[in-house]
Amino acid sequence: MTEATNKVIDAAALAVADALIALNEAGAALKPAIAHRDAIAGRIRALEAERAAILEARRSGDHDDAAQGARLLLIQADANELAAMHAEASAAVTPLLTAEAEARSHVSVAIAARDKMRDDEVLRITIERANELGELLLQAAIAIDTHKARLATSRNLWTPSRALAEKVHALYLQRTPEVNK
Numbered sequence: 001m002t003e004a005t006n007k008v009i010d011a012a013a014l015a016v017a018d019a020l021i022a023l024n025e026a027g028a029a030l031k032p033a034i035a036h037r038d039a040i041a042g043r044i045r046a047l048e049a050e051r052a053a054i055l056e057a058r059r060s061g062d063h064d065d066a067a068q069g070a071r072l073l074l075i076q077a078d079a080n081e082l083a084a085m086h087a088e089a090s091a092a093v094t095p096l097l098t099a100e101a102e103a104r105s106h107v108s109v110a111i112a113a114r115d116k117m118r119d120d121e122v123l124r125i126t127i128e129r130a131n132e133l134g135e136l137l138l139q140a141a142i143a144i145d146t147h148k149a150r151l152a153t154s155r156n157l158w159t160p161s162r163a164l165a166e167k168v169h170a171l172y173l174q175r176t177p178e179v180n181k
Contacts, residue, residue, distance in 0.1 A: 005121050012114035019110040023103040030096040037089035044082045051075045 054068050054075075062068075137160075144158050160168070 005117075005124075009114065009117050009121065012110070012117050016107070016110040016114050019103065019107040023100070023107050026096065026100040026103040030093070030100050033089070033093045033096050037086065037093050040082055040086045040089055044079060044086060047075050047079050047082065051079075 051072060054072055057065075058068060140158075148157055159165075
């Protein structure tokens, strides 16, 4: 790899690292906000369960406990207060969820860019090596033909494997005008 290519790939790897750091920070900010929202929701569910138990007891004929009415009023007041708190907590979670989703997207984009750069470089090197090998193979074929003529033989002294010949032929058929004219 060239030094310039290494620098580009290193920069892409740093972009991935930066995106992962941002994702971790977004997750760290999101976790307590969700925990706070869920704690409030748990308190609301507990109040609803207590209210349901009191109402069930009253429906079954237990009207002797005078404190039940007062408790139902207190539960309703607490539930209203907690509902407002839950709405605030949910509103605080929404932008954090968005930030985390954006950070996750940035990680995906950065990884894809880094991988593409790496793949492009591997392909460039592979093509460079294929061109070198192609030139060597051509020189070897010419040398074999030269020796064949000197030996005055008509038999083939060497042929490429069928798989190699088919692959080279397929690549030749797929060539674009600007490649290997």
